[in-house]
Amino acid sequence: MIVQLESQIKPFILLILAVCLVSLNIIFAKTNESIGSKREVMSFRGMLVSFMIYALVDIRLLIGDGFYTMFPRPIVHFIVAVGFGVMSLACYFWFLHVSSNIHPKLKNKKVKTLRLWDILALIPLAIVVILLFTPLHVFVYEIVDGMVVFYPMLSFILFLDYVYLITATVISIQNRRRAKNRLEKKKYGSQILFIVFFTISGMLIGFLINLPAIELCVIPVVIKLFVELQDSQIYTDALTKLNNRRRLKEYIHNELQSCSEDNPLTVIMVDLDYFKSINDILGHDEGDRALIAFSHALKDTFKGNDAVIARWGGDEFIVAGKDKNLATDLRERLEDVLKRKSGLDYPVSFSLGIFNCVSPDMTGEQILVEADALLYKDKEVQHKKGIDFNEQLKAVKNKK
Numbered sequence: 412m413i414v415q416l417e418s419q420i421k422p423f424i425l426l427i428l429a430v431c432l433v434s435l436n437i438i439f440a441k442t443n444e445s446i447g448s449k450r451e452v453m454s455f456r457g458m459l460v461s462f463m464i465y466a467l468v469d470i471r472l473l474i475g476d477g478f479y480t481m482f483p484r485p486i487v488h489f490i491v492a493v494g495f496g497v498m499s500l501a502c503y504f505w506f507l508h509v510s511s512n513i514h515p516k517l518k519n520k521k522v523k524t525l526r527l528w529d530i531l532a533l534i535p536l537a538i539v540v541i542l543l544f545t546p547l548h549v550f551v552y553e554i555v556d557g558m559v560v561f562y563p564m565l566s567f568i569l570f571l572d573y574v575y576l577i578t579a580t581v582i583s584i585q586n587r588r589r590a591k592n593r594l595e596k597k598k599y600g601s602q603i604l605f606i607v608f609f610t611i612s613g614m615l616i617g618f619l620i621n622l623p624a625i626e627l628c629v630i631p632v633v634i635k636l637f638v639e640l641q642d643s644q645i646y647t648d649a650l651t652k653l654n655n656r657r658r659l660k661e662y663i664h665n666e667l668q669s670c671s672e673d674n675p676l677t678v679i680m681v682d683l684d685y686f687k688s689i690n691d692i693l694g695h696d697e698g699d700r701a702l703i704a705f706s707h708a709l710k711d712t713f714k715g716n717d718a719v720i721a722r723w724g725g726d727e728f729i730v731a732g733k734d735k736n737l738a739t740d741l742r743e744r745l746e747d748v749l750k751r752k753s754g755l756d757y758p759v760s761f762s763l764g765i766f767n768c769v770s771p772d773m774t775g776e777q778i779l780v781e782a783d784a785l786l787y788k789d790k791e792v793q794h795k796k797g798i799d800f801n802e803q804l805k806a807v808k809n810k811k
Contacts, residue, residue, distance in 0.1 A: 431626040454507035461501035492543040502575040509579040535571040648722040651706035659721035679730040680764040680782040686726035692804040762790035
């Protein structure tokens, strides 16, 4: 018995689509805010959904050319438009994903919660939607004698997709140049390769007509991106999104090698005072809120300084860097930020231990011991100020 080639290919197409959909669903379920910022995770999930919709649209490949005559023309036009549209949507979400992780030195100041770039970023996608889902689609494609015919305007849509891809690639290149550890460099390197995936999949479509070429490329690339997104969080504290102690230890180890009197390494240990009272009186959720607010204040205070800010553990934070102005007027600067921006219903006090290392012969552990000793001296001073913090917390609790 002779089996026609078409009958052999259709199960292969179904297998690819099924594997793609299952893989993307698993990755979607595993993608949460423990591996990135809310914006970063939401945009990555948006890209996954876009690819899943594209795979569903490609179920038409199981029908073959008969698809264009089997259903009413409006439905066929809608499905074809969705197929092109979701690829543009995937590129848009990819741009959002990469731009959400712009290196701090490249970030623009936010204007309230709405940024001009967010509005501008929607323009290419809006143009694609107008071209595909309005009568203007006749300049992009038409269904003629049961076949889809494409016109030069399709190249314009591809160009708009590349606006997102090229912009995202430039951001990734800049981030990779500024990355300070191997895992970050690897993560941004994979982001750079995304444009290569998109280009190759586009070329494959020209050779593998009526086969799920994009899905073949999507699976390995998305898995690689997801794995490296997870790996990059090895250096990130899950609650505050600051660096963790592993990243801090690595930074101190690297910077000690060039440490000298002319190029000292400043290590600042910061402890949130009365943290146990916040947890005991207002609850652990409020304790987490206080830690997050304090971490934001630290980032704001050291904005513009070349330094690593890390959560050491519990209510302890460490800032390390070779910026000569790192510790200048630190208490005043941090207190000012906390008063203006903490958003908490009670004052936040803290203790400081500042140590300047001028010798590469010291170890990271010795530096931290010195900073810790200075921290506890300051803590004794801060706790003697006679502020009845517990009563203030109880007053806040009674108001709720």
